[in-house]
Amino acid sequence: MERQAISPRLDWHAKVEEIGLTYHTHDDGPYWDESAYYQFSAREVDELEAAGNTLHELCLEAAGAVVENGLWDRLAIPKAAVPVIQASWERDDFSLYGRFDLAYDGAGPPRLLEYNADTPTALLEASVAQWFWLKDSFAAADQFNSIHERLIEAWKALASGRVHFASVKDHPEDEQTVLYLQDTCHQAGFDTRRLAIEDIGWSKQLGRFTDLEDEKIETAFKLYPWEWMWHEEFGEHLAEEPARFIEPAWKMLLSNKGLLPILWELFPNHPNLLPCFESPEPLGDNYAQKPKLSREGANITLVENGAPVENTDGEYGEEGFVYQALANLPDFGGNHPVMGVWIVNHEAAGLGIREDSRRITGNLSRFVPHLF
């Protein structure tokens, strides 16, 4: 595993905008960064792929243990959500995708930092943008990336005629991500409709969620976290299960960092896991404190020798924290990459890398392409 510097394509702005990556730059610099790339060996790619598949299986087993043993409080699951999650789990409701964030240096095994199983983003970058970068820059090389094809294939397993796609208004990254997913669904042969999450209606008369044309929403992809939905005005209607959502309700178990200590209890010393507990004591003076529910790397504190050495702000943490052993993130000239292994329809399908000068990956961390 190596990090190589390279000259960006001269027209890279236009190239990535053309495929929908309009959010390539933020106020502090580039988000899409093709001034470097990561080079892997085939063995390393195999190792990442295997880790993704293994970890997904472990997470499903751990989620099953939560359901079977009623460990809802350990994940701070709202009481009203429990029967909906149980039913969704029993039906094995359709799950499209997720993204593992792994610490990996090419030497030791990949280790799980967290599973973005409900609302992962950086998808268009991983699936399309870096693929076109590869074809332009290293046409003979390969990439761990069959995300696009797998997404289209995955949709075909869905038993529904029409799929609505919803994201929050005025958020280009979310809007473009959902547009991309809508396109993959359309390519799979479905009738697709778009609306903002804020525009979803509730019809008292029908007892159904509706779109702006007052048509029933049967199946909806929502780039909007379940835990937010449960706490909002329409959350009370979710218990009536008036629509099927993608990702499904059972994904609340996998996207919750409260699952990490349960994983460690069920599979102690597994090579793809980091020790994780519900209190810091077993880890001594060195650990990462993470909220059970948080996004974009918010409200994380890294503690070394008993003192905080790095932390991020945010609005999360009211549901409690977990304490994870510090990961050994590689350091390439001050850049710390995190491996995002994509799971599509329960199988590892590709890799996207975010890097940062900090050890906590946040919403400004750069996306850097890769090859092998």
Add this chain to the structure above:
Amino acid sequence: MLSGSLAGAGLVGCGQDDPGVTADNAYTNNHYVRGAGYYHAPYHAWYPHPYNHYIPGQGYYHGGSWTPQPSTHTTTASKPTAQAAQLATAQHHNATRSRFGTSRGGFGGSSRSGIS
């Protein structure tokens, strides 16, 4: 920039949901009418997607068609045809008469700066 023919006419901007559309008013690109969609000034009518809306693999949407390149038409505001105004008004009434006691805005209140 507005053309001279629109001088003196009322101008309705995008981002509004105005049911009272008429052929006497001028509308800017992407003026939204629920049920009718988004106004495309060069085409003098409302369409289901925003002007130059882009979907990977499909292209850019304008005037009811998808093309590989975005429309570069310079008209950013215009008056709709009488037929288009009538149709948009009817579509709006159909969409908003709350046949089913629909309420909206019950999701989205927790939205923060990013998802994951």
